[in-house]
Amino acid sequence: MRAMSLPMIIVHGGAGNWKDERIPVGMEYVEKAARAGFGVFEKEGSALDAAEACTVFMESCGQLNAGLGARANLDGVRELDAMIVDGETLSFGSVAAVCDIQNPVSLARYIMEKTDYAFFAGNNANRIYQQMISEGYREEREPGVIKPHFEVFGADTVGCVAVDSKGNIAATSSTGGISKKLPGRVGDSPVMGAGAFANEICGATATGWGENIMRVTLTRMAVLYVEQGIDLQKAAEKAMDLFETKTGSEAGLVMADKDGRWSKATNAKAMPTSVIAEDLGNISSYTK
Ligand code: ASP
Secondary structure, eight states: OOOOOSEEEEEEEBBBBGGGGGGGHHHHHHHHHHHHHHHHHHTTTTHHHHHHHHHHHHHSSSSSSSSSGGGOOTTSSSOEEEEETTTTTEEEEEEEEEEEEOOOOHHHHHHHHHHOOOOEEEEHHHHHHHHHHTTTOOOEEEEEEOSSSOOOOOOOOOEEEEEOTOOOEEEEEEOSSSSSOOOOOOOOOTSTTTEEEOOSSSSEEEEOOHHHHHHHHHHHHHHHHTTOOOOOHHHHHHHHHHHHHHHOOEEEEEEEEEOOOEEEEEEBBBOOEEEEETTTTTEEEOOO
């Protein structure tokens, strides 16, 4: 889609068979999330700051399949997966199957920035969470609930790609997973190159049937196509074509590059998406 000025953020609220009456709700919350993330740029925040704030908003709103609003597994427990990717350094932090934490994206960022590791799973991830709190990396509003790092106002898997004024790219994904998942099941959302990917050129985040997204490393493929010179919208569509041909399954992805161009492709019924970019001093918003 058209080049937009920087900074910018593109946000999705999950691709799937949304009930008609839920689509406006999904759109409302992705628009709010995009504004929450974009507001961070106005406070000199980086792409990582904006992506984290936007995702914390979606995890906390209770209306999307992440954080507070996450689907429960078959035991009735919310087991969350999340990831954040820093395109500038090609670093990522991930958590899988974590319970009792509302904002796993902040824990993922702590893991990326403050530990020697990239990926924690299950109960022991909660120990890293406690370490994060006791070190003061983030404050809690209540046990398990992060106080946003930047003040933010204010279904399905959520994710965003944020590009700051320097052209640095950050991508996130956060989810409660698919419906009726067996306890311990982990999908694509915390897997680098599957649920999200970013480098210094482009970032992407995906949603849909996680087992199949991992099979084709959907977001890595989409960004690779851009590296090969394919236009951003065509790259998203080509990645979705590959996904559909190989797996016959349902998914969607959004992308943004270092110049603020963005794209979206999905074969699902709906995927609420919002884009905000600084354009000649004005903020423009796009949702479909
Ligand atoms: N991709 C997520 C998963 O498989 C689900 C979703 O996008 O709704 O866990």
